[in-house]
Amino acid sequence: MKEKILYIVVIIVFIIALVITAIFGLDVDLNYAEGNTITFTVGKSITTEEIKDIAQEVFGKNKVLVQEVELFGDSALIKTREDVTDEKLGLICSKINEKYSVELEIGDFAVDHIPNTKLRNVIEPYIIPIGLSTLLILGFYAIRYKGAKKMFDIIKFLIIAEGLLYSLYAIGRIKVNEITMPIALTVYALVILIYTTICELKNDNIEKKGK
Amino acid sequence: MKAQKKLNVVLIVLIIILISIVSFVGVYHLEKNQMVSILPDYVLGTNISGYRKVTLEISEESDESNSETVTTNEESTNDISENSIEENVVEETNLKEENSKKYRDSAKILKNRLKSLKVDDFNISCDESTGKIEITLPENDQTDTILSDIVQKGNFEITDTNTGNVLITNDDVKSVDVSVVDNYGYQIVLMSINFKLSGANKLKNISLDYNENAVIETENNTTDEISNEISNDVLNDESNETSNETSNEISDETSSEENESEEVSKTVDLKIDDSTLLTTGFSKIIDNGVLQLTIGSSTDEEEIKESLYGGYNVASIIENDPLPVDYEVTENIYLQGSFELVNINIIVVVLIIIALIISIFMIIKFKMKGFLSTILSIGYLAILLIIIRFANVTLSLDGVLAIGLAFIINSVFNYILLNNLKNKNLSKEERIKKYYDAVKKYSIILIPLVILSIICCFINWDKIYSFGMIVFWAIIISVLYNLSVTNLLVRNK
Numbered sequence: 001m002k003e004k005i006l007y008i009v010v011i012i013v014f015i016i017a018l019v020i021t022a023i024f025g026l027d028v029d030l031n032y033a034e035g036n037t038i039t040f041t042v043g044k045s046i047t048t049e050e051i052k053d054i055a056q057e058v059f060g061k062n063k064v065l066v067q068e069v070e071l072f073g074d075s076a077l078i079k080t081r082e083d084v085t086d087e088k089l090g091l092i093c094s095k096i097n098e099k100y101s102v103e104l105e106i107g108d109f110a111v112d113h114i115p116n117t118k119l120r121n122v123i124e125p126y127i128i129p130i131g132l133s134t135l136l137i138l139g140f141y142a143i144r145y146k147g148a149k150k151m152f153d154i155i156k157f158l159i160i161a162e163g164l165l166y167s168l169y170a171i172g173r174i175k176v177n178e179i180t181m182p183i184a185l186t187v188y189a190l191v192i193l194i195y196t197t198i199c200e201l202k203n204d205n206i207e208k209k210g211k
Numbered sequence: 212m213k214a215q216k217k218l219n220v221v222l223i224v225l226i227i228i229l230i231s232i233v234s235f236v237g238v239y240h241l242e243k244n245q246m247v248s249i250l251p252d253y254v255l256g257t258n259i260s261g262y263r264k265v266t267l268e269i270s271e272e273s274d275e276s277n278s279e280t281v282t283t284n285e286e287s288t289n290d291i292s293e294n295s296i297e298e299n300v301v302e303e304t305n306l307k308e309e310n311s312k313k314y315r316d317s318a319k320i321l322k323n324r325l326k327s328l329k330v331d332d333f334n335i336s337c338d339e340s341t342g343k344i345e346i347t348l349p350e351n352d353q354t355d356t357i358l359s360d361i362v363q364k365g366n367f368e369i370t371d372t373n374t375g376n377v378l379i380t381n382d383d384v385k386s387v388d389v390s391v392v393d394n395y396g397y398q399i400v401l402m403s404i405n406f407k408l409s410g411a412n413k414l415k416n417i418s419l420d421y422n423e424n425a426v427i428e429t430e431n432n433t434t435d436e437i438s439n440e441i442s443n444d445v446l447n448d449e450s451n452e453t454s455n456e457t458s459n460e461i462s463d464e465t466s467s468e469e470n471e472s473e474e475v476s477k478t479v480d481l482k483i484d485d486s487t488l489l490t491t492g493f494s495k496i497i498d499n500g501v502l503q504l505t506i507g508s509s510t511d512e513e514e515i516k517e518s519l520y521g522g523y524n525v526a527s528i529i530e531n532d533p534l535p536v537d538y539e540v541t542e543n544i545y546l547q548g549s550f551e552l553v554n555i556n557i558i559v560v561v562l563i564i565i566a567l568i569i570s571i572f573m574i575i576k577f578k579m580k581g582f583l584s585t586i587l588s589i590g591y592l593a594i595l596l597i598i599i600r601f602a603n604v605t606l607s608l609d610g611v612l613a614i615g616l617a618f619i620i621n622s623v624f625n626y627i628l629l630n631n632l633k634n635k636n637l638s639k640e641e642r643i644k645k646y647y648d649a650v651k652k653y654s655i656i657l658i659p660l661v662i663l664s665i666i667c668c669f670i671n672w673d674k675i676y677s678f679g680m681i682v683f684w685a686i687i688i689s690v691l692y693n694l695s696v697t698n699l700l701v702r703n704k
Binding site: 039067068069070071075077110112113114115116117118121122125126128129132133136137140141144178179181182183185186188189190192193196197200201204 | 258266334335336337338339341343344345542544545546547548554558607608609611612613615616619620623626627630652655656658659660662663666667670672674675678679682
């Protein structure tokens, strides 16, 4: 009975997550999102933290991504979802000039519009290894535990675990970023490890009782 | 005896602590007034260290021709607008859709080219309204060569040198292989263009028509001899029937062309985007559908590497469709790790918390034995990290999480073992038997993860490969570690 209630709750959570995704989509991190980039070279040693502070003053907190460009430590790239108007660009220019005592002009800042990264492209490389592994692991389960029950169980638990992870991202509006797929892959491996351990320990108990 | 056993346990624990210090803190020596680590650095993946970002935009020439089309369309639609504004709108929408499709196709072709080049860990995004494409790819010694040809339109053609007639295009190509052949220390880079069935037939006809021997013989006006010579060639590969047919065809063709090309050498040009790669004739009939070309030869490793990379580039262009739009590189920069360092620290902190929770659980459940198992797990992790450094395993974000998974994997063994050794009144023999039971069970539990890790190791994608390699090493080291160190502890308890 408890199990049934649990499954019903899980299904409801999945449906809510799917509805939210259908209406609002998943919340993607700035790195994957469509936006504008500003690339510039200061000519003096800079840190991403300093540039981030300046960019946040202009575009707002948590609305920028700053990366160091090339290896000389004097160039940076700011990415933001906000519009980069001449006014805002001028503000960044003056703040950088003030901070590093340089005389940059607006023309020294290259502004570019960047298209979004399709999540399909992020997920795609994982499909073949996960699919192939799942098939072979199911084969192992069929041989080791003689029958289809454990096979179906592991599929069920994988769907529940990955589904809950997806629901967490969709309902909790957690940003999908570069760590999302590694987490999904680790959860996949963990579910398999834990379930196989449980099966083996159960087998052990059955053997002991048999003796 | 009991004191000796205790001393052994203390000694093992001390060795583990020493290994942990070496792994987590490092060993340094003074070199040129600088402290240099003896251990090799971690090889970081693109999502941690950095990557190349390239922006492609529609080239001005292509843009101009596009705008011309738009203008002519507008002009014509202006005329039409007098009759119907609706038609005008529909045409504009169609044009936009057509362009969007072209841009999408371009991104897809570039993606296929990078896949053909076996570039791992790339990402392509396309702005369907402007056609702008952004590519991120890993930084290595192949990156610049790849980028030098990435915007080539890629119209591959084999044409008649004299008349310019197009004989073969990209559509006829199935795949292209590039390989290095060693010829007594002299290395040759070969490119094999494999044609589809239709392409193979065309190639066979071309190799007949443009046969160098045939030309010479034509000049001598000895048609019969040609037929014999070629049929002899063909005989090596095909049945008599085919060879007779072929020789008949050749004799017919040569007779008909005798007057036209008596003193003109018949050669073909291999072209990409109208620039000639190679002009060649054929010395024998190619009936296997594979055109083999030598694209470089040297004894110098670097030169061979350059030819090989260049060959891969040409291969990726030839075996994929040409780009429907002309592109130019407008930005080409190296970006340091997109994932800010602070976030990696958060991941590491989360992993440490998980390890702490597992350790506390083990200590509460198994008391002193649980504490010893925690020390064993720390030692295991330390050895794993040292091996990762020495084995040059790429550490991506997936790999970092795989290290956390490794800790859990080893904790599973500790749990099974301590569960087996719960009974305090076990004799040494019983303890060892229980230990081997645990090892056996653990080995079975690891099989699914071995499958996963081996498959991931074969994936040519930095992140997944890193995960696979670390899990694979984690399993190997865990088994060896538990067969040696843990075994020693069990025997000395």
